[in-house]
Amino acid sequence: MMKTLLVYNTLTGNISERAVENTIKNLSKSNISAETLKTSVVGEAKDRIPEILNSNGIDFVTAMGGDGIINEAVNALAYKDIPLGIIPHGTTNAFAREKGIPLSVKKAIRLFKKENLKTIDLGLINDKQYFLMMCSYGFDVKALSEINLMVKRKLKIIAYILYGIRAFLLHKPVKVVIKLGKFEKYEGYFCIINNVKSYGNPLAKITPHASTEDGFLDVCIFRNSNKFSFLRNVIGIFTTRHIDFDDVIYFQTNNRVKINIKDKKEGIKDNLKIQLDGDVLSSLPIEVKPAKSALKIFLPKG
Numbered sequence: 001m002m003k004t005l006l007v008y009n010t011l012t013g014n015i016s017e018r019a020v021e022n023t024i025k026n027l028s029k030s031n032i033s034a035e036t037l038k039t040s041v042v043g044e045a046k047d048r049i050p051e052i053l054n055s056n057g058i059d060f061v062t063a064m065g066g067d068g069i070i071n072e073a074v075n076a077l078a079y080k081d082i083p084l085g086i087i088p089h090g091t092t093n094a095f096a097r098e099k100g101i102p103l104s105v106k107k108a109i110r111l112f113k114k115e116n117l118k119t120i121d122l123g124l125i126n127d128k129q130y131f132l133m134m135c136s137y138g139f140d141v142k143a144l145s146e147i148n149l150m151v152k153r154k155l156k157i158i159a160y161i162l163y164g165i166r167a168f169l170l171h172k173p174v175k176v177v178i179k180l181g182k183f184e185k186y187e188g189y190f191c192i193i194n195n196v197k198s199y200g201n202p203l204a205k206i207t208p209h210a211s212t213e214d215g216f217l218d219v220c221i222f223r224n225s226n227k228f229s230f231l232r233n234v235i236g237i238f239t240t241r242h243i244d245f246d247d248v249i250y251f252q253t254n255n256r257v258k259i260n261i262k263d264k265k266e267g268i269k270d271n272l273k274i275q276l277d278g279d280v281l282s283s284l285p286i287e288v289k290p291a292k293s294a295l296k297i298f299l300p301k302g
């Protein structure tokens, strides 16, 4: 019998006691016993998982919820021998959708077997914060920082689209410089450093050649600030034609990527923020590098 630590956040995950009980019941049907870690503040799971792992015989951690709680679990488990399992719940399940993790509790639990264990890369920001999917800078951060929890719960995916359009119309882009190692340098108004192929939705393949097992991070930069160019690039993502556009730069790297503001006088507070795995959790300047084979995780085959 395996034992898992079931981690969830009642506030951001909107998870009821009944949903938790149901999950525990389903886990036990698969011969998995569960200890629960109920959190209600962002960051709590990340801090408390390591303490619990030190004391009891936990075989793996299960993150139940959206991309936020998964990011916290990832930060607690990076370079440890304890695997991560995912049970999608709530609004944003970008990672689960990209990787084909079933959205039903029963089916997601069926993945928690040795033969589904994989070792994948993560990204690391400023040598201290890991991301599973991506970090980015640009108008998307403005949208993400303005969506509050109530709006997110009520409108779900529509909230992201509405706030995205709003940010697109109101956001005054600030130019950043993206440096690779000592010599390579790019400039742009939007930049994503991606571990996975898509951004937010499996259809939006912003970095179509990305793999979570190649030791590289994929970088996509929009060089122009005008709204026409932005709109064309965003639409282009859905057919992946954007990577051939003149004002889009796309490459893969295992180098350190530094992002900083181009002109410090333009340092408006909002524009300096960056998002990690869908939450606004850090700010410029950042230095990002791949963390090769940093996470053990249960994933579907293929």
Ligand SMILES: [Mg+2]
Binding pocket: 121, 195, 210, 211, 212, 213, 214, 215, 216, 217, 218
């Ligand atoms: Mg990669």
